[in-house]
Amino acid sequence: MTDAIRHLYLHVPFCSRICPYCAFYVHRGGVGEQRAFVRALIAEAALARRSFAFDLETVFLGGGTPSLLPADEWGTLMAALPPRRVGAEVTLETNPITVTAEKAAAWREAGINRISLGVQSFDPGFLKVLGRDHTPEIVERSVALLRGAGFENLNIDLMFALPGEATGGFAATLRHALALRPDHISAYALTYEEDTPFFERLNRGEWLRDEAAEIEMFEGTARELDAAGLPFYEVSNYARPGFESRHNRAYWRGADYLGLGPSACSTVGTERWTNVKDTARHAAEVEAGRLPIGEREALSPETRRKERIMFGLRTREGIEKELLLSHDAAVAEATRDGLAEWREDHLVLTRQGRLLADSVAALFV
Ligand code: SF4
Structure with a gap:
């Protein structure tokens, strides 16, 4: 048996709508499908526990939109995961529109202690272009609900260099984010991933990339966040001291990690594998008692x-x-x-x- 796994990722593939720049394995799904998926994820966790030892320092629930899952599933799901250390960092990727007082309380109760809020922009026009279903007001309300529920570790995800975005426009988004007093901000330039509608629009010449503006936004972000007490600790990540993401840091220093859920990737020792990118097949595999592995790669x-x-x-x-x-x-x-x-x-x-x-x-x- 290899060393105990210390970092766990769970991929929840459901989204209420599919953003035109997204290249992750995601799809829509009703509450019935979501409940069935939670059963499959629990079964996969049980299979993983037969193959690996665990001593989890971090858990990251991403996707997709894991915060879509019904409030009453969280206790069962989190209790079924492999054992984690006292004080482990447990992050939930959250779409602002899914945050309710009931869910925030359920997440806390289930042991989640870090929220990563997918905001992307505070400009209503750009939120529309990005296909997002929240507004700046919904973000403000969700932050208040999360803080009210006791979450003391909150990340806001932002994207800059959006099609046609001016430097001053992103500066306003950044100031709006800072006014909500997050503990961590991730700010990535928009990437045009192949096989997405955004990629096609760029290739058709509908949009032009403005490298000079992108550089200005990147530098302005680092300056502004440093001055606000959130210095960079990775090129695209900024945090109040002590609030750096332990999960991402583990990836960056090359630690082993295990991924559960369709399309999730795992790296353990000299092996990397990716789970099947199909929610139905994922369920069928775990039901048959097999880890739902799609592709394997040997790593030297x-x-x-x-x-x-x-x-x-x-x-x-x-x-x-x-x-x-x-x-x-x-x-x-x-x-x-x-x-x-x-x-x-x-x-x-x-x-x-x-x-x-x-x-x-x-x-x-
Ligand atoms: S919410 Fe996130 S995961 Fe879902 S489609 Fe949009 S970018 Fe992709």
Whole structure:
């Protein structure tokens, strides 16, 4: 048996509507389907417990929109998960429109202690373009409900560089988010994923990307959030000290993790696998007593080391020297071009390097 699994991800595939930029495995589903899915997830957790030892430090419920699940399912679902440590971080991805006092209380009661609120923008026009079903007022109400229920660790997810978005427009979104006093903000530039309506619109020339505006928004975000007491700890993530996401940090430092639910990915030792991307097949597999694995991939220690470099470079701490021993040329290029610098025995990105984080990481692949 491998070392105990410390990080667990659960993928809940339901969404009330499908956003035109989304590339995750998601679909609609009524309450009956959702309840059946919870049974399948519980069965999968039981199967996983036969194959792996667990000592969970973090659990992340993502999707999809896990907050869609009925309030009365949470106690049973969370109790059926593998054992977690006292003080484990348990995050729920939440769509603002799904937050009710009843659900917030059920989530707290079930042991969830961190909420990641998918806000994306405070501009009603852009929320429409993004296909989101909430308004700024709904976000404000949901934050009040969550704080009222006792959630002390709250993330707000934002996206910038939306089609036609001006720099000042995103600055207003950021100020609106800060006024709600979140403990953590994730701010990613919109990515146009293949096979999405947004990708097609970009390719048809309906929209143009404005790289200069994107850079300005990225830099403005880092400046504004730093001044507000939420310094960056990863290129796209900002937190009050002590509120950094422990789950994401585990991914970035290359820890093993297990994923449950359709399309969920797991990485354990030298193996990576992805669950079937089909909710009905997922249920059928677990009912037959099999882990619902779709694809498997063998990972060499070298691949895992490179992944650690790529993710670690994006973090404030950077990469320890020992991991970079065979990358003299890449280190020389990144430092010569002012994209990275040594801070004691760690290589960290400079301000300029953070703007080009993916290109710098590519030097090491
Ligand atoms: S709510 Fe999130 S997961 Fe669901 S469709 Fe929109 S972007 Fe995708």
